[in-house]
Amino acid sequence: MSALEINKVFKDYGKVRVLKDINISIDSGEFLILVGPSGCGKSTLMNAIAGLDDITAGEIRIGGDDVTHRSPKDRDIAMVFQSYALYPSMSVRENIAFGLEMRKVAKTERDQEVERVAKMLQIEHLLDRKPAQLSGGQRQRVAMGRALARKPKIYLFDEPLSNLDAKLRVEMRTEIKKLHQRLGTTIVYVTHDQIEAMTLADRIAVMKDGVVLQLDSPQNIYDNPVNMFVAGFMGSPAMNFIKAPLVKLDQGYGVSLTNQAGDTYALPVPQAKQGSLDGWLNKEVILGLRPEQITHVMPHRQSEPFCHTLPCRVEVAEPTGADTLIEIFFNGQEVDARIEPRSQAPVGQVMELMLDMSKAVLFNPETQDRLA
């Protein structure tokens, strides 16, 4: 049974339509991430699930029950807010117990539940403190504790990590992932951070302008984006988009790339991806190639069918430690490549780069939709 079903949901604010025909269904225990740039409607959708915002049309079901017109407290959900929203006048203990108290749970039972949650989140020593006496990470834990205390059907996380510093964010990310694996809870999680989305989610819904562009597993979203927006949004550094003419080769279609020296190379596109390319011969398409698909030459992979080596001049080099990002030019456009630091040629010099075309994707330059 689905833990959460969102059917044909629309939301208008006055004349502005902020959610357009949202359809999502997730199973019990699934971790769904809503991701997108600010203003894409992800927070509105989360508020609609929580019941904090009414929807204009459509239906929301939680655990099989239609909750579209139920008030937030009757939906059996718990939410972790971006600002944590801890009650400032209450101790940590009272904060965690408040929801139980409101639901008329007996005192002894409340105390047990607070102990259980505190132990799980390792905040037992903080129970008698006020929120103002806690650090950012501790507040974050308490906010999660408050949600966990009630054992609701669905947990909603609204950008819970965005107020933490970078190091703590990574730690808490792992913590949330562990917690989800251990408890098997159903989670809907809003973020604008694509790395959080990739690392945490079972499934990701990429949203833009009130529309779910793609709802898929993280790997599929990464490897098979439906359009240039999804492709560009997921992954850092972003996918390279290179305008290139489609050419006919012996083994099918290919794209033509010209390096800085002016030499042109025709690189074949895998057969499996050539379905709808017939009308595009000799026209310009957009080749999407992630930086890690343009690397230093790896001899053991050179024989793979879609790996090609070509010489390129290094224009800029940005070492990140683990690998170095270099900037090169194809068809007069900037392209990022990710190479092994020791293999980098000095800036201004030419080095051989290997392009892995097996994961290349092609887009329609006008509609920005996926061609192949």
Place this chain on the structure above:
Amino acid sequence: MTNTRPVSTGERLARGGIYAILIAAALVYLLPLAVMLLTSVKTLDDIRTGNILSLPVEIVFDAWHKAWSNACTGVSCNGVSGFFWNSFQIVIPAVLISTFVGALNGYALTKWRFKGSELFFALMLFGCFIPFQVVLLPMAQTLGYVGLANTTTGLVFVHVVYGIAFTTLFFRNFYVGIPNELVLAAKLDGAGFFTIFWRILLPVSAPIIVVCIIWQFTQIWNDFLFGVVFSGQDTKPITVALNNLVNTTTGVKEYNVDMAAAIIAALPTLVVYVAAGKYFVRGLTAGAVKG
């Protein structure tokens, strides 16, 4: 002592000048109080022979005693003590009720917005600008209709109605700075309108409650116009009694009694300011910088 540097003569002079101006200004403001205090402990002879600033020949508290218990305010000669308590009977309920209603209004107007709530608030603000005189006649009629004319309850009602505009403004501006997510979280936890108010909002409202109480206390305690118009013979507040005492024209003009009575009338507001003044400033600036 790494940061000390020699202070030049020019800087010393400038600093001295600033202090001189500040001290002079403070003296000017303190002078009336000093005159009142000095006069109130002089004898009438002392007042007549000395000048206004001269120190008392001997300090006597007869005038204070008289002002409190047997000075004449109109026909009765029982001092201002009865009116002093009258004022408390008006001020305490009026302050508490107007503060509470203001808090509830501010809460509703910020955390449970409804269609037109901004307009509602804007209209409410007009209440802050309506002069007392404008409402005198309609209010007198209203009090007459509901049978509250010349009663303490009626006066409390008038002050509550008039004060709500200010208290609502205070609380509304304070609650606007409190994150809505607190209320949303409480809603999800299952709390209702009043539970959220009592358990979440009120416990963090101490600074603005202090501001409200000081403001309302001062306003209502110092009010003369409503007091003189809407009170009965036995429910007059102290401001009205003070006026009657000073304006009683039989016999000699007893300046020392007048001064003592005036200080008695001003004492509660002074005490409130001294006791809670620093919270007043803190409360007014609270929310400007998030703590």
